[in-house]
Every structure is written in structure tokens, then in C-alpha cells.
Amino acid sequence: MASNIIRPGYVGKFSCIGPDCEDSCCIDWSVHVDKQSYLKIMAHPQLKSLAEDSMQPINVKDEDWAIIRFSEQGRCPFLQQDKLCKIHAVAGEEALSETCRSYPRIFRVRGDDGFESLSLSCPEAARLILFGEDAFIFERNETEKPIQPRSVPLWAEKAYDYSIDLLLDEHSDWQQTLLAIGLLVNCADKVTKQQALPELLDDTYTQLSHMAAEGELRQAFQSLPYLPEHQLHIFLSVHSMCCDEHPRRYRPRFGELNDAILAMSDGKEALNMEKINSAWNDIAVPALRANEDLFSRYLLYYIYHLQFPMTADNSPLSAFNFLVLDCFMLRSYLAVMAARHNGLSERDIVLCFQVYHVVRQHKPNFHKSVRSIMEQSALTGVEAVVSLLKVSGS
Ligand code: SF4
Structure with a gap:
């Protein structure tokens, strides 16, 4: 079966703002470098000397081959005065380590499909997620790329879908919705402990929607x-x-x-x-x-x-x-x-x-x-x- 890639609008709109970033990820992180990138950087005549001084092989596994030692001021040694990355500037994006190339992008698999997202620790990502127009318009595109499926238990599928449905219910504010999600998740917990069947989540969701519409959820929150x-x-x-x-x-x-x-x-x-x-x-x-x-x-x-x-x-x-x-x-x-x-x-x-x-x-x-x-x-x-x-x- 063909897989799909799900991409929210905030991912589609993202592009690193580099020198304009108010909290660059090239400062105070610890950056791990994969083996292929390490060898490429070490072989580049304009990067070799700096790389020898600042990259320390740890050889744990191919994805974790070396770390970049940051300066005492917490700066990545490859970060230039103009706040652009020297590796990117002289050797192109393909020479960047996987960590630098992908951050703040995140990719997770659920079932047969891949889900793209961004880390909120990047200020530009946070802006798009919290304020961006169309941030939550989702695109679904078929992909030829092989995706290793990751099975999802039925309770998790139901709890995920119903949590989103509860969030979109206009009868409750976000705090009341969190109470409803908690009650739903409590049932999911019982299912994981084999104290209930996954169908309990269907009944609980119906009941919670009814409580939201009748104002009972608001009362339940107020009585906490x-x-x-x-x-x-x-x-x-x-x-x-x-x-x-x-x-x-x-x-x-x-x-x-x-x-x-x-x-x-x-x-x-x-x-x-x-x-x-x-x-x-x-x-x-x-x-x-x-x-x-x-x-x-x-x-x-x-x-x-x-x-x-x-x-x-x-x-x-x-x-x-x-x-x-x-x-x-x-x-x-x-x-x-x-x-x-x-x-x-x-x-x-x-x-x-x-x-x-x-x-x-x-x-x-x-x-x-x-x-x-x-x-x-x-x-x-x-x-x-x-x-x-x-x-x-x-
Ligand atoms: S934190 Fe985000 S916007 Fe800032 S430099 Fe890193 S990727 Fe670019």
C-alpha cells in the first residue's frame, strides 16, 4: 500500500531566517555529526583546518560519529560574523550534518504514513505555529519513498482522534477541553491495563461531547x-x-x-x-x-x-x-x-x-x-x- 506524507501549513511555510534569528540554534547547542558529513567536511580544503580543531570524533555509530566543540561563548565555530554557517556557505547545504540540515524539522511515522512537524524550540517555527495563517491546513501527498510502518494500538488511534475532536468542539474553552481529554485518556489508560475494551473510548467520547454541549463540562471544571x-x-x-x-x-x-x-x-x-x-x-x-x-x-x-x-x-x-x-x-x-x-x-x-x-x-x-x-x-x-x-x- 502506498504511504502518504502529512504536512501541516506551518511546515510548508517554514524557512530558516538565519542572520535575523533572535535565538540561533548555532549557539549553545551540542551538535552531533554523522559519519558521512564528518568525512565530507574534513575533506574540504576550506573547512579542514577549522574542522580538525573543532570536531571531535566519538565514533559511537554512523549517525553519531563526531561532535562539534562550541566556543566558551557557546558559539558554533562554523558560525561566521554574518551569522551564516561556513559549511553551508562554502560547501553547500548537502555538506551539513543531518542534525543541522534537518533542525527544526521532525518526522514521525504512524501506521503507514509519515507526519512532518517542527520543533517549537526554534523561534521562527514558534511564530508560524502560534500565529501563522493556514498553519493547521494539512496536506496529504502520496510518496514513493519507502516508509517503515509503525503500528499504532487501537486505543491510541481513538484517543488521538477524539482528543482532536474535543479540541475542535466550540462548546468548551481550552481548560475545560483539557479536563475532557483527561477523562478520555483515563479510559485509554484502563485499556492499556486490559481493564477495559477500546470501545469504551467511543462511549466516553459521546458522553463528553454531550457534557460539553450541556455546559456540564464547564460546571465540572468550576467545581475543581x-x-x-x-x-x-x-x-x-x-x-x-x-x-x-x-x-x-x-x-x-x-x-x-x-x-x-x-x-x-x-x-x-x-x-x-x-x-x-x-x-x-x-x-x-x-x-x-x-x-x-x-x-x-x-x-x-x-x-x-x-x-x-x-x-x-x-x-x-x-x-x-x-x-x-x-x-x-x-x-x-x-x-x-x-x-x-x-x-x-x-x-x-x-x-x-x-x-x-x-x-x-x-x-x-x-x-x-x-x-x-x-x-x-x-x-x-x-x-x-x-x-x-x-x-x-x-
Ligand atoms: S533556530 Fe530556527 S530560524 Fe533560528 S537559526 Fe535555527 S533553524 Fe534558523
């Missing part, structure tokens, strides 16, 4: 407890972990976010979640009127990009916990930025999403650390996790 002290503990724990793990923690963009948090706790008053949540309600929400679909876009991207709620260890509830936590962290960052600037510009929004996703997507320890923070806070059960999204007692 509001626990600001609990929220603050999670926010500060995850942010401190980002401060330790962020590859660009000493750079201005991360500093801007950090300064906005510190500004909220200036003076005698310690940071408190009520202040952050008020900043969300009173400053960020009005500032986002023109971009009311911001979180719906993010959620659509997230579900598609990660093929939610599939995980390597078949743990849909763990995928859901991360989804809610990411939304909570991003909303809190937007709130502190809004308080700092008395509003939110497109630049502020891109900064919050992109800077957070640098550590979110590129640090394997992130998952382990977040899981342990959530366990310590006894954040278990869909309702408890979704209560992180409450911004007031009503």
Missing part, C-alpha cells in the same frame, strides 16, 4: 479545587529545574523570563500564585483578545506533533500529565511577562513558548525531573492535575 499554594510549589520547582538545565540559562532571552518572575517578587512580598493568576486574568487575557485561539493552536500542535497520547512506555496518563503541566507553565510565564510589560506582544508570546520548549524538547532529564516533582506533590488523578489550570476559586 483552587489550590494556589500547590500551584506555586509546582511552578517554582519546574522553573528552578529549567534554570539548572536550560542550555541558554545565561543568555538574554531566558534572563528576560527569569527577570519577569523576579520582578513579581520584588520588595518584601514573596512571589505568590494569586498575583500570577491575577496577572493572567487582568492583563494577559485582555492582551490576548486578538489571539484567543493561542492555546487551542498550541494544543492542536502538541497532539499532532507528539502523536498524543502515545508514549514509548504506553502510558497515556503520563502523556496527559505533561500536557497539562506544559500548559500550566506556559500560562504562568505569559502571566508574569504580561505583568512585567503591562500587556503581551507577539514577541513576548513567542519568547515564552520557544524558551520553555528549548529545555522541554532537548533535555532528556526534563521528563524524569518533572515526573518526580509531580509525584512529590501528590499530583495524581485527572482532576488533581487539571486543578493546576484553575485561576480563581469560582
Whole structure:
């Protein structure tokens, strides 16, 4: 059977903005080079000498043959003054390592088809995903290229499709939708543990759609407890972990976010979640009127990009916990930025999403650390996790 490639509009429109990039991926990353690219670069007369000084063979496997040593200032040695890559400039795109050539593009296989996406850790990708016109118009094209199929369990197919359907349901806002997705994923979890059949997801989806249409989902969300002290503990724990793990923690963009948090706790008053949540309600929400679909876009991207709620260890509830936590962290960052600037510009929004996703997507320890923070806070059960999204007692 022929395979298809699925491409969202944000991928089709993407092109690296190179010298105009506000947070170039050629600074502070660790770049791994495949064997073929390594040999090509080493054989190029204009690159050989620099390559000998800055590329260190590690010979782990062909895709991971060498690493590029960055300067003390965190710059890739091939990055020129004009912010263009020397390898690209003198030897062409085909000489770039697979990592440099493909970033921020991501390709995943689901069933027989390939799904293209972009990493939110690239600012230009973040702009297109969060604001681009036609970002979520999907193209499907047949391909002759061989694709190694990856089977998807029925529960994952249903949970993925129904999560998107719930997101597109106009009866609920994004926080209420997350509660519905959580209840759906809870059923998926039972299926993975063989406590239920996949058909339970069909019935649950029908019931959740009905609840959304009748306003019962809104009531269920409103009845969740509001626990600001609990929220603050999670926010500060995850942010401190980002401060330790962020590859660009000493750079201005991360500093801007950090300064906005510190500004909220200036003076005698310690940071408190009520202040952050008020900043969300009173400053960020009005500032986002023109971009009311911001979180719906993010959620659509997230579900598609990660093929939610599939995980390597078949743990849909763990995928859901991360989804809610990411939304909570991003909303809190937007709130502190809004308080700092008395509003939110497109630049502020891109900064919050992109800077957070640098550590979110590129640090394997992130998952382990977040899981342990959530366990310590006894954040278990869909309702408890979704209560992180409450911004007031009503
Ligand atoms: S982060 Fe994105 S836009 Fe910036 S240099 Fe890298 S690929 Fe280009």
C-alpha cells in the first residue's frame, strides 16, 4: 500500500531566517555529526583546518560519529560574523550534518504514513505555529519513498482522534477541553491495563461531547479545587529545574523570563500564585483578545506533533500529565511577562513558548525531573492535575 506524507501549513511555510534569528540554534547547542558529513567536511580544503580543531570524533555509530566543540561563548565555530554557517556557505547545504540540515524539522511515522512537524524550540517555527495563517491546513501527498510502518494500538488511534475532536468542539474553552481529554485518556489508560475494551473510548467520547454541549463540562471544571499554594510549589520547582538545565540559562532571552518572575517578587512580598493568576486574568487575557485561539493552536500542535497520547512506555496518563503541566507553565510565564510589560506582544508570546520548549524538547532529564516533582506533590488523578489550570476559586 502506498504511504502518504502529512504536512501541516506551518511546515510548508517554514524557512530558516538565519542572520535575523533572535535565538540561533548555532549557539549553545551540542551538535552531533554523522559519519558521512564528518568525512565530507574534513575533506574540504576550506573547512579542514577549522574542522580538525573543532570536531571531535566519538565514533559511537554512523549517525553519531563526531561532535562539534562550541566556543566558551557557546558559539558554533562554523558560525561566521554574518551569522551564516561556513559549511553551508562554502560547501553547500548537502555538506551539513543531518542534525543541522534537518533542525527544526521532525518526522514521525504512524501506521503507514509519515507526519512532518517542527520543533517549537526554534523561534521562527514558534511564530508560524502560534500565529501563522493556514498553519493547521494539512496536506496529504502520496510518496514513493519507502516508509517503515509503525503500528499504532487501537486505543491510541481513538484517543488521538477524539482528543482532536474535543479540541475542535466550540462548546468548551481550552481548560475545560483539557479536563475532557483527561477523562478520555483515563479510559485509554484502563485499556492499556486490559481493564477495559477500546470501545469504551467511543462511549466516553459521546458522553463528553454531550457534557460539553450541556455546559456540564464547564460546571465540572468550576467545581475543581483552587489550590494556589500547590500551584506555586509546582511552578517554582519546574522553573528552578529549567534554570539548572536550560542550555541558554545565561543568555538574554531566558534572563528576560527569569527577570519577569523576579520582578513579581520584588520588595518584601514573596512571589505568590494569586498575583500570577491575577496577572493572567487582568492583563494577559485582555492582551490576548486578538489571539484567543493561542492555546487551542498550541494544543492542536502538541497532539499532532507528539502523536498524543502515545508514549514509548504506553502510558497515556503520563502523556496527559505533561500536557497539562506544559500548559500550566506556559500560562504562568505569559502571566508574569504580561505583568512585567503591562500587556503581551507577539514577541513576548513567542519568547515564552520557544524558551520553555528549548529545555522541554532537548533535555532528556526534563521528563524524569518533572515526573518526580509531580509525584512529590501528590499530583495524581485527572482532576488533581487539571486543578493546576484553575485561576480563581469560582
Ligand atoms: S533556530 Fe530556527 S530560524 Fe533560528 S537559526 Fe535555527 S533553524 Fe534558523
